[in-house]
Amino acid sequence: MNWTHSRRTILLASALTLLGCPPPSGPTDPPDASTGGPDASTGYEWDGSYVPLEETGNWSGLGRLSACTFVPGNGACDLSTFDLSACDTDSLVNAGTEGHYLLTSRDEGPAAGDPPFINAIPFKLPTDGGTPLLGNLPMTEEREGNVRLYSNHVSLADGGTRRTALVTCESPQAPEFTGCYAFCRNGRLVSTSTVKSDRLTWRAGESEASGLELVSESRVDIGYPVDIYVTKGHAYVVSVTMVASKPGGLTVFDVSNKAAPVKVKTIQLPGDNYWNGVWAKGDALYVASSTKGVNVFDISNPADPRFVLSAPGDRLYTHTVFVDGNRLYATANSSIALFDITTPLAPVELNRYATHLPYYPHDVFAIGDRLYVNYADMGYEIVDVSNPNDLRTLGNFSYPWQYSHHNAVGTFAGRTISFMGGEGAGEHLRVLDITDPANIVKIGSFQLRAPISIHNMLLVGKKLYVAWYQEGVRVLDVSNPTQPTQVAYYNTWRESDPGRGDYFDGAMGIRIPGDGYIYVVDTSRGLMVLREK
Known part of the structure; x- marks a missing residue:
């Protein structure tokens, strides 16, 4: 996904960008359980009552994250920039010296705002003595007693300098640590933050899995795999390009044998290799392209997709796609394009929805005449699409500080309930009563570790299946939507997996086509087929 959180990529110089079912097309296709279905209030009967919850944002009342401070006017971005006098530096003997971390950072600058900006940055301390990485910045390590300083100095073509520094302050509990971050340019202190770490191992008390078991896993060799669609006995995995040497594209697996999927084809198009979303209807496969809009493939032979056209035909950045009945919805630059797909291989554009120019929508969900839009920085929006004109x-x-990212909608006790996931530090699952779209009420929430956010989710009956980045796959019982309860999980993320270290890392794509299996895309491990125990 190639969106940019406007301030998020500036703070800490992380420079990270990324990367969130139709009726059966043949007699062998089971119905896809991930879109709609019967009223989810069957079985356990929630009575529809709730206490409205106040929305206070992601980090209500979060104060400074560390005791260290900054020496006014000191733009050296070395140890002299930081005042560690209030730090318990003796405790740093317990701070971790290797492994993957996420650093939660709180802006402490004079323009920090109220509430201040909170971010999360990956921090990698190699086990082999290699170069530490803060985001994608190589850092040099220095030590003074138990204190560690990580810095990056760059000489600019104009004769100026750019310096980044992270210093440790104390270790409240091994292996975690707190500290301060500074960014300097030409000898001037530009931005300051306090930080605290979260070591990216499995959550305390968890094993690899509970309630879910791994049936198979198949590596994806191209790009950075992010999304999946399953139909006609095949899994279609799309990948984005994270580094130029490894372009993305489409990988097709025959999954007739769930225990041993077979890779049957890969597709990459010249100059068009950042494919972030995928959906299908009948013999048509729709792929979200960052340069061509929606790429349409003919999958009448499911093992051999054939490119047909790009819709609507002009150059468009399309991030996600969604199909509901004879409608295809695609995020298209700073709008959402609506297509008539009565003839699936020949989409006809009907209109575009764009209310927050120049902001980009991230994802959509649709049922009938309602479109539910995750409008990223502009919030969560409900649109009447009964008349496309x-x-x-x-x-x-x-x-x-919102970033509305993905959602799923169902009917519970006669009320329309949305499960909305945000992306970014502190973002989590919010449960909203959207029965009256003009009066949306927050009625529940669910969160795991604060720096790790949700990617995609599916509502199947009274269970919500969530691809939760480094938290893997989580299954929530939402029969009482005011109190989501975890009932199963699978930790797909392992520190030993190759290529780990991005913020957008781990479980991303998820599909449940109704055949008794859960299909997951993990950015390192590829296609993973799971089953509930």
Whole structure:
């Protein structure tokens, strides 16, 4: 996914960008359980009552993350920039010296805002004595007693300098640590933050899995795999390009034998290799392209997709796609394009919805005449699409420092309930009563480790299946939507896997086509087929 959180890529110089079912097309295809279905209130009967919850944002009341401070006017970005007098530096003997971490950072600068900006940055301390990485910045390590300073100095073509520094302050509990971050340019202190670490191992008390078991795993050799669609006995995995030497594309697996999927084809197009979303209807496969809009493939022979056309035909950055009935929805630059796909291989554009120019929508969910839009920095939006020539905004849900990312909608006790996931530090699952779109009410929430956020989710009956980046796959019982409860999990993320270290890392794509299996895409491990125990 090639979006940019406007301030998120500036703070800490992380420079990280990325990367969130139709009726059966043949007699062998089971119905896809991931889109709609019967009223989810069958079985356990939630009575529809709730206490409205106040929305206070992701980090209500979060104070400074470390006791260290900054020496006013010191733009050297070395140890002299930091005041460690209030730090318990003796405790740093317990701080970790290797492994993968996420650093939560709190902006402490004069323009930090209220509430201040909170970010999360990957920090990798190699076990082999290699170069530490803060985001994608190589850092040099220095030690003074138990204190560690990690810095990066760059000489610019204009004769100036750019310096980044991270210093440790104390270790409240092994292997975690807190500290301070500074960014300097030409000898001037530009930005300052306090930070605290989270070591990226499995959550305390967890094993590899509970309630889910691994049936098979198959490596994806191209790009950085991010999404999946399963139909016609095949899994279609799309990948984005994270480094030029490893372009993305489409990988096709025959999954007729779930225990041993067979890779049957890979597709890459010249100059068009950042494919972030995928969906299908009948014999048509729709792939979200960062340069061509929606690439349409003919999958009448499911093992051999054939490129047909790009819709709507002009150069568009398309991040995600979604199909509901005879409608295809695609995020298209700073709008959402609506297509008629009565003839699946020949989409006809009907209109575009764009209410927050120049901001980009991230993802959508649709049922009937309602479109539910994750409008990223602009919140969560509900749109009446009954008349494609007259698209009407019905409501919006917003909160401070938001990044609305993905959602699933169902009916519980006669009420329309949305499960909305945000992306970024502190983002989590919010449960919203959207029965009256003009009066959206928060009624529940669920969160794991604060720096790790949700990618994609599917509502199947009364269970919500979540691809949760480094937290792997999580299954929540939402029969009472005011109190989501975890009932199963599978930790797909392992520190030993090759290529680990990005913020957008781990379980990303998830599909449940109704054949008794859960299909997951992990950025390192590729296609993983799971089964509930």
